[in-house]
């Protein structure tokens with residue numbers, strides 16, 4: 001996994017609550033057996049006028065001019081600002097794959113759906129939870145100032161705004177460690193292989209019907 | 212010390228190790244695999260030259276991409292080449308790693324969440340995962356079951372464990388009795404309407420109270436299936452006689468001496484009397500009426516006698532915008548009675564409502580009646596090959612066909628339209644599935660979530676009706 005340490009980037013405001021994974025990456029793109037190439041179809045139904053097809057060329061498709069990610073001022077954004085319960089719905093990891101492939105490294109929202117939140121960390125995306133008021137404030141400032149950027153520092157667990165204000169955020173210690181060092185958690189878990197074997201042997205003895 | 216909840220007991224029984232900050236390594240007893248969320252996990256194993264930790268802990272079936280129409284040509288019946296590759300890839304991967312697969316043509320093939328309990332793979336007291344959010348279904352049998360992403364599928368394949376933090380405990384208690392015509396689907400929709408789609412985030416929900424004690428195991432599956440629509444990854448129902456009766460004799464269930472041992476252990480899978488829940492939600496069974504969703508999120512749900520809400524009367528601006536977006540997408544006006552929403556498509560199926568009891572319930576409403584002329588397509592899609600066989604043995608297929616339904620082969624079908632079964636843009640569908648997100652059943656399609664009985668009644672009327680008026 002790619003490391004994540006710090007980032008200064010443009011913020012794109014997606015002003016909707018309950019953005020679900022079907023909206024993030026519609027099902028026709030889940031047919032791929034690869035992990036990459038989902039970026040052009042991120043938010044496909046909101047981004048394009050027509051219906052996207054897997055494995056098709058997306059470059060000539062008509063764009064919905066009013067969709068936030070199509071506006072010139074948000075090009076190159078790496079931070080997505082969203083409303084409550086972002087990523088609800090299915091467990092498809094294609095959702096964080098698409099966000100990452102498109103270029104997002106950080107998502108800020110008042111709350112996330114659990115499975116999506118988990119999947120994000122596994123793919124080098126940092127989801128940050130901030131309270132409603134702070135998020136709302138960030139929305140207002142992003143709308144008001146073209147080119148609005150935030151600096152995200154994972155080691156310090158804070159965000160620095162253009163006016164110098166510092167916003168602290170929480171992150172789970174283990175997840176932070178994995179992100180900062182780009183660690184593969186399968187490798188980490190296998191360091192405990194003996195303990196897993198012992199647990200399994202005990203389970204087999206006490207609950208033989210499971211084996 | 213306070214007693215333990217069912218979730219606490221299941222969790223404690225699976226902790227391999229725990230770090231100081233609460234991050235734990237949890238042992239996984241069973242993993243179910245399907246074609247959509249597994250290819251990248253198998254690829255990851257191959258790239259890292261890893262092997263599955265315990266091959267027999269896994270079982271695969273294909274469901275999302277399989278056609279529900281003609282299957283004579285086996286895998287070649289899949290017209291879409293990309294879908295076909297995905298199904299083929301599952302076959303190749305399971306073969307390479309020695310994992311059992313119920314592939315196309317196998318009578319046991321079906322929707323992964325129907326197959327697990329049906330085969331006795333889902334057992335009380337186990338941890339069970341699948342790369343699919345509706346894995347919560349299996350909690351109806353007191354299995355700690357939840358959906359995971361593809362990286363975690365790979366993690367479980369390679370290590371038989373998951374890295375997790377414990378969730379909080381929520382009790383949703385429904386006491387009293389349900390009115391006639393009110394079903395498990397209405398119960399869970401009413402719960403989601405009350406707690407909201409994010410209400411269960413971070414919680415494992417246990418469904419308790421007289422209503423769930425009275426409910427059949429299949430009904431409990433319908434309820435647990437949609438725990439995720441209330442934001443909870445886990446939905447649970449305690450073990451009782453019904454649970455044990457349900458599991459008994461299934462192909463993968465324990466036999467003989469092991470059965471006796473297992474049953475003894477399972478009896479303790481209930482929350483202790485003095486267990487403390489972080490949150491308790493109470494609903495009275497008699498207050499629940501047949502439900503219909505009107506918007507693009509499962510929390511946008513009302514009873515069938517309701518009217519579409521007015522965004523201008525909503526005080527919260529974020530909610531008002533959501534309502535406005537939903538009404539625009541659904542082509543509905545504020546104030547319209549639910550009963551006046553036209554129904555052009557009907558879908559009876561999905562891991563929420565495609566088991567034998569669901570099909571019986573829909574057929575009982577349809578018997579001797581005809582689907583309304585303006586309904587363009589009504590399909591009944593059994594959850595598995597075995598459900599289909601059972602339904603045909605009972606003559607239910609004939610009831611559906613005589614009423615004007617198409618009787619299909621098992622799979623996910625129009626629940627998410629990865630195969631050829633799609634809801635066209637602009638059409639309203641009475642659907643027994645679990646998600647009414649934009650484009651879920653087909654780009655531009657307009658989904659209304661209902662029970663099998665309500666879907667059948669809507670098919671006959673051509674609009675929503677209170678099923679209690681036609682029973």
Ligand code: SF4
Pocket residue numbers: 274275322323324343345561562563622623626627644645
């Ligand atoms: S029936 Fe629908 S919700 Fe269930 S597993 Fe299939 S696609 Fe997912």
